[in-house]
Amino acid sequence: MTVATKNVDQAFALAKERYAELGVDVDKALSRLARIPISLHCWQGDDVGGFENAGEELGAGLAVTGNYPGKARTADELRSDLDKALSLIPGTHRLNLHASYAETGGKAVDRDALEPAHFQGWIDWAKSNRMGMDFNPTYFSHPKASDGWTLAHPDKAIRQFWIDHGIACRKIGAAFGKALGTPCVTNVWIPDGMKDLTVDRKGPRERLAQALDAMFVDPIDPKLNLDAVEGKLFGLGSENYVVGSHEFYLGYALSRKKLLCIDAGHYHPTEVISDKLSSALTFLDEVLMHVSRGVRWDSDHVVLLTDEIEGIAQEIVRGDYLDRVHIGLDFFDASINRVAAWVIGTRSMIKALMLALLEPIDALRKFEAEGDYTSRLALLEDLKSLPSGAVWDKYCQSREIPVGPAWIADVKKYEADVLSKRS
């Protein structure tokens, strides 16, 4: 299924002319696209398992469904799978790591005692790939989180343990930033909440605000580490009340000058996050996105080129927010080849950004300013059938990435040669 170079070049030349007729400079769009990093989440590769081997359940209202063979069992396997995925994705990207992926050399190191040295393997790998890294304290799959409560826990000692974990993780994030020369976004997500009718909604939120303040008390150079906080509407087992709700973290991020993490699956099913960016960024300096695809609920399906993914990319580009939005992925599907899941999701996100960069934005803005909503709607609809596929193929070809669906054969070969040998 390889595409002849000549055909890609010819189709691209014609496509460029079509876009130029609308005032779009395709080369400029592609050179901007090449500078947008997407943060690939490590947890797609092993169903959010991590390598602590403590035998803890995932918990925290998170659920990964499917039993496709070949999931990574070690950090080396996960890195090899990431290498394969990255070889099929155009551009230079980032890795988003969870604390539970520490490499402690078989020694039991509890989460409050983690250090940058436990992530040296990841730092070396990222450096050799010229990638930046992002980080997440892990507030689940741990005996001290077995009741689903962490930073807002009623028990002070448990709260302190998780505060200390957060402090350790910020230091690790700063070490990533220093080693890799690009700030690490360290994102805090906690599961704390209640299954059913909740009488005291205030107390846990006050405890959470205090715990976060204690965790963030030491300032860190923003060139090394940026703190983000991620809210949620509900989880399995926290259907009635989530302490860290959207409003809670919006207020927290605004008042403490933190990044707000906006996850596509964390709102009411009819609510879209594309509309939240311009509101949040009117007041906040930067946000982190967790791009996901919820199907009926926060199901974390693999990202596809849906209307909402296009909407998110359009808002980022139209609002000139590319330098203020950190784009991360957050999905986990164990029902398909996990490497393919990364490739499909990341390529879809990049494609959405490409389409947004190819918009004839000046013409669209002019129609809107003149009140000519008919032309605005007509042009937006017509753009859908422009030859963007030819531009995408050329982008992949120019980055020496398989063109079109040719990458699937690569993943199948990796599955036969590597994944299928894992028990």
Ligand SMILES: C[C@H](O)[C@H](O)[C@@H](O)C(=O)CO
């Ligand atoms: C594994 C991640 O921390 C997790 O997906 C979190 O970001 C989230 O979205 C929880 O629903």
Ligand SMILES: [Mn+2]
């Ligand atoms: Mn998320």
